[in-house]
Amino acid sequence: MSLWEFLLGQRSEVLGLALEHLFLVGISTGIAILIGVPLGIALTRWPRLSKPVLGFANIMQTVPSLALFGFLIPLNIYLFHVRILGGIGARTAIVALVLYALLPIIRNTFTGISGVDPAIREAGRAMGMTNRQLLFQVEIPLSLGVIIAGVRVATVISVGTATIAAAIDAGGLGRYIFRGLRMNDNTLILAGAVPAAFMALAADLLLGWMEKIFKTGVGGRLRKPGAWASLLLALGAVIWLSVTMLYPSKIERRIAVGSKDFTEQIIVGEILAQVIEARSGLSAQRRFDLGGNLAHEALVAGxxxxxxxxTGTALTAILKQAPLGDPAEVYRRVKREYASRFAVEWTEPLGFNNT
Incomplete structure (x- = not known):
């Protein structure tokens, strides 16, 4: 099957994954702008802080994305009894993407405002401008091109990094890429990579167009209330979407069923989900394709x-114990150790043995 035939045949699924990908990129980039631009402005007022802050942002860029996802999953950070950090899914992916996007935004904001001609600042002060007026009417309009260039870089980085988020059940076009790698299927890989590449190009063109609109110099569009209102409305929409989609209502009773990232696990996970829905009356939330030991970490984290x-994987990979030849003893040991170490209960075996 060619790539075009696959995209047409699976267009509804492709569109859904593309929207998930766009959500991850849009929310994370918006939050990074909310944090990075004010932080970059603050660094121009307190230059001594620029080295440690930019150094931290540089370090975040060098951490491998999968390692950062794995580090964030076990965290349990709550705000007003709502978990804001940790676990699998979009929440953790967005935090990681924000950390990756901060560096170009902070650096370009700091560089752009610091690069404003001192003579222009002096002229503004001579006209009686306050520091606030100087910032919003002189420095930001003159440096906006540099700031948006940083946002463009951050957006492209986020589009690429968001494909890795599929490994922690955050959705997006990375699902096709990981599935294609497991199956050695180039069509699936391209089905995820090509739309992501077009998304990055479209975002770059859109931000370039915005740069031309707002890059009007001192006294330009940014002084118009409508422009600021549009920006504030867009940022408000980002916050609202992030709250409503990341922390949905939990009125509906669900059982979250996980699986690892290979075919047998996905099939068994789907069977388990269907049995739960048929026999309990509850809906099953399918959280499949969890790479490595992420399924175990997600279970422990709730x-x-x-x-x-x-049982053999649990004994050797999770509990780090030597392998045993007696299946019954292996089961008893992992059941006991999981209960004591992780407060996790092993049910009776399903009845199949693939060793």
């Missing part, structure tokens, strides 16, 4: 309620 694990 992000999923159940998944199928192999």
């Amino acid at each position: 992000e999923i309620d159940v998944y199928v694990e192999y």
Whole structure:
């Protein structure tokens, strides 16, 4: 099957994954702007802080994305009894993407405002401008081109990095890429990579167009209340979307079923989800394709309620114990150790043995 035939045949799924990808990129970039631009402005007022702040942002850029996702998953940080950091899913992915996007935004904001000609600042002060007026009517309009250039870089970085977020059940076009890598299917890989590339190009063109609109010099569009109102409305929409989509209502009772990222696990996970829905009357939330030991970490963190694990894998990979030849003894040991170490209960075996 060619790439074009696949995209046409699976267009509804492709569109859904593209929207998930766009959500991850849009929310994370918006939050990075909310944090990075004010922080960059603050650094121009307190230059001594520029080295440690930019150094931290540089370090975040060098951390491998999967390692950062893995580090964030076990965290349990709550605000007003709502978990804001940790676990699998879009919440953790967005935090990681924000950390990756901060460097170009902070650096370009700091560089752009610092690069304003001192003579222009002096002229503004001579006209009686306050520091606030000087910032909003002189410095920001003159440096806006540099700031938007940083946002463009951050957006492109986020589009690429968001493909890795599929490994922690955050959705997006990375699902096709990981699935294609497992199956050695180039069509699936391209089905994720090509739309992501077009998304990055479209974002770059859109931000370039915005740069031309707002790059009007001192006294330009940014002095018009409508322009500021539009920016504030867009940022407000980012905050509202992030709250409503990341922390949805939990009125509906659901059981989160997880699986690892290979075919047998996905099939068994789907069977388990269908059995739960048929026999309990509850809806099953499918959180499949969790790479490595993320399914175990998600279970311990309370992000999923159940998944199928192999006793041998649990004994050697999770508990770090030597392998045993007696299946019954292996089961008894992992059942006991999981209960004592993780407060996790092993059910009776499903009845199949693939060793």
